[in-house]
Amino acid sequence: MEHPILFISFILERLGLPVPHGLVGDTVLAKLVSPHMTYTWLVMLFLILVPKLTLGKMTLVPGKGQNFWEVIIGGLEGFMADNMGKEGAKMMFPMLATFALYILVANMIGLMPGFMSPTSNLNITLACTLIVFFTTHILGVKFHGAGYIKHFLGPIPWLIPLMFPIELISHFARILSLSIRLFGNIMAKETLLGILFMLAGAYFAPLPILCLGVFVSIVQALVFLLLSILYFSAAMEHAH
Amino acid sequence: MSGDRKEVVKLLAEFSTIGMSVAFSIFIGVGIGYFLDHKVFAGRTSPWLTLIFLGFGVAAAFKNLYLMSRRKDL
Numbered sequence: 467m468e469h470p471i472l473f474i475s476f477i478l479e480r481l482g483l484p485v486p487h488g489l490v491g492d493t494v495l496a497k498l499v500s501p502h503m504t505y506t507w508l509v510m511l512f513l514i515l516v517p518k519l520t521l522g523k524m525t526l527v528p529g530k531g532q533n534f535w536e537v538i539i540g541g542l543e544g545f546m547a548d549n550m551g552k553e554g555a556k557m558m559f560p561m562l563a564t565f566a567l568y569i570l571v572a573n574m575i576g577l578m579p580g581f582m583s584p585t586s587n588l589n590i591t592l593a594c595t596l597i598v599f600f601t602t603h604i605l606g607v608k609f610h611g612a613g614y615i616k617h618f619l620g621p622i623p624w625l626i627p628l629m630f631p632i633e634l635i636s637h638f639a640r641i642l643s644l645s646i647r648l649f650g651n652i653m654a655k656e657t658l659l660g661i662l663f664m665l666a667g668a669y670f671a672p673l674p675i676l677c678l679g680v681f682v683s684i685v686q687a688l689v690f691l692l693l694s695i696l697y698f699s700a701a702m703e704h705a706h
Numbered sequence: 707m708s709g710d711r712k713e714v715v716k717l718l719a720e721f722s723t724i725g726m727s728v729a730f731s732i733f734i735g736v737g738i739g740y741f742l743d744h745k746v747f748a749g750r751t752s753p754w755l756t757l758i759f760l761g762f763g764v765a766a767a768f769k770n771l772y773l774m775s776r777r778k779d780l
Binding site: 548628631632633636637638639640642643646647661688689692694696 | 712715716719720722723725726728730731733734735738759762763765767768770
């Protein structure tokens, strides 16, 4: 179920582009103009343009815009430094802050009529999760070299044939749980809002769900950030 | 956020993964076993690898639960 009107899809359809009516189109062009792609680009544009416009000139005594962004970036960095140490936070900050801001804006944008959350499509969240998953293991190999395999073998040598598949399975379960949690929460929000707008939109029925939607959006963005931080720091520390 | 609140939020995020990680571990175990049975060995070993990997999946789920329950910082 989708929002009744998606204004970017509407404009693109008027321009003659093959906007798919399902979730994902058949041809490459239809895939490129499907709603979750166009709204991802909208979020990217938002995240590039709005800081450029509001930041102004960087000064020693921050003005209004600079103060706002300094609070957000400083808060994110402090949050990461608390959980993975100063060094790790410094190294992983660009990637994780990008994820946090992108997911937050992408979740929130669906609350407005005419917009849609790109994160309510499993492809988007799965892409984010796969990036986190591979980065975890690249970090592990970078920090421990070939000794990273010890993370998968457990403490007791003769239990290795049992522990190895178990550890592999629990690592793959991370991909599913991270992506499906975000996707499920946001899709539930979008679907519920759509149904309530359709049933009793004139009587402000979606209003409580809109308030809950703000909460869910922030919590899910934070949870994604926190869990990727935990996975990264687990890959960086020594096997127990 | 104050220190206490932050700790609570962190624990909530961590422990909200328990249910899903149990379910997904079992499903991934069955999935790997099914793939080995029907795609790699073309049904000759069916249904034994599915059952064995179902066991691995359940073991992985309970291992995660066990590790969570033995955390020292709670």
